[in-house]
Amino acid sequence: MRSCRRESRVRKGPWSAEEDEVLINFVNQNGPRGWSSIQSKGLLPRTGKSCRLRWVNKLRPNLKVGCKFSAEEERIVVELQARFGNKWATIASHLSGRTDNDVKNFWSSRKKRLARTLSSTSQPTNKHPCRNQIKQNSTPLPQLPSNLEVPESSNSMIQVGAPSSLTSESIQTVNGSLISTNPSKKSAISESSWFIQHPNPNPAPALSESYNTLPLLPDHHQMIDFESVFAESITSFSQSSFHSTNGYDFDMSFFGGSLEGSCSKSVVVPVQRDPVGNLINNPDGFFDDFPTDVFDCLDPLPTSLD
DNA sequence: AATTGACACAACCGCGATGGT
């Protein structure tokens, strides 16, 4: 069969420097198109698809090769993923020198890391049984500052706790918040990233606005006991500036750079509820991929009837 | 020193969209 013979000539796997050179020469002469002709002309034993991918992901000019995502790039990815979903090419178009593959790999590795962190920390252990105990709904939520606002049009997913720098005493997160940690546990924190998704399906405002107006605490938000979830990773926090009577310390700059401080014990997450107040998981939400027991530590919010 | 796990990165595959005939 002719097709079989042709397929047997197709080379797969890593590209050699010689192949790259041939491909670059081809693009220089013909532009980034007509990929299939590379194989049909016998220039390379690669499919057009493979050639295009190699060019787009590795050989194209002005690519950022071998350089990790900066904190700013991470923030942009998180924001745009929340807005566009898994439209990696669209997201990549907002990041100079990054490809859709870069963004996709970045996101999936971050997602795996978070899932792993959650699945491990949400499992009660014998070591710290009390700290790992899921908070029961008998505990009233602390009163939150009344001047907090949420951009209603925002569909932003914000990243909490991804460090842009580490010292022996603290973590500087991507949004500028400073979290004090137990030095012996900092590596555990550095492996953790938190994403919080705003459920509002409406289009987000322009990036420049939404970056500075990360969602805070309207009445449809809930709290995750941060200390419980991170029991194995965190033993103490400092830098809190809001203290509630039931032991929760808050400082909302944890959710954005415009306010001050950090959230020391709890994480506030926006949620959706049905008409009778039951928690609805966002069907397209990032949390859907988490172990189901992650949500066990969510407290029911007071409804408008309360 | 060997093993293991996590991670980043590269590449492939399947599928839908698009454009030409």
Add this chain to the structure above:
DNA sequence: CACCATCGCGGTTGTGTCAAT
């Protein structure tokens, strides 16, 4: 309008590296 080739995108898998044990 149908068919086909090509392109582009998103999901997935494979592989190398490095740190921890």
